[in-house]
Amino acid sequence: MAKRKISPWIKAALDWGPLVVFFIAFNRLKDGTYHIAGTDYSGFVVATALFIPMIAASTLVLWRLTGKLSAMQVATLVLVLIFGGLSVWLNDPTFFKMKPTIIYLLFAGILGAGLVRGKAWLQLVMEEALPMQHEGWMILTKRFVGLFLALAVANEIVWRTMSDTVWVDFKTFGLPIILVGFIMAQTKLFERYGIEKPGEDPAE
Structure with a gap:
């Protein structure tokens, strides 16, 4: 896929959007306990569960728009999927x-x-x-x-x-x-x- 340039504002939104969503979700949910599929989850874990698909989607969109991903972006996505997934799966x-x-x-x-x-x-x-x-x-x-x-x-x-x-x-x-x-x-x-x-x- 050929490399393409995109607006710096769009790139910034894709890079920082998931983190902003996590921050907002955490601050809204941090004081509660949420019963989901028979298990009680803290607001932190629920916010993490929201963050994982957000960063996966933003990375995919960035790749589709630019035709490339840096090694840092790929490594970050992989580690979010692994460690974020473990936090949600193990509720920790x-x-x-x-x-x-x-x-x-x-x-x-x-x-x-x-x-x-x-x-x-x-x-x-x-x-x-x-x-x-x-x-x-x-x-x-x-x-x-x-x-x-x-x-x-x-x-x-x-x-x-x-x-x-x-x-x-x-x-x-x-x-x-x-x-x-x-x-x-x-x-x-x-x-x-x-x-x-x-x-x-x-x-x-």
Whole structure:
């Protein structure tokens, strides 16, 4: 399937829509217990059950619209299906709370394995949007490995020591803010190692 561009607003809605739905559902259902098919479920588990088909549908739509999915999107979907499914099946939110930890450790491990081989695999998923010299990609990849390891530790601390409400707020708002802040903090790196796109006028 050929790659196609879509509106940034549509992409943002597909990327963040399921998480917003989970956040709203959790806050509406968190104080209740829901009897479904002979079993009592917490609001957290019910919100998780809503989140799973939402992210599966949004990922499918994104693939149909763009003709591609990044390795990060595929890995996230698979882990949501596995750990979210376990939380619903076993009626235990612990598995879903562990999902971000597993995702960040997985990403850190993959990027770290590339660094050992002298390769910046982050470049494969970001080069089109951010042309940069190889040395710059190596530095950025090392920083992302450190970030992902730190986020994995942070997620473990939050879900193990704080309330469900705090963890949901951290997942919905804290993690995205940290990621955006981290990328913005790399401005000097982008300026130093950035490469002009073909046909781009440096005077513009």
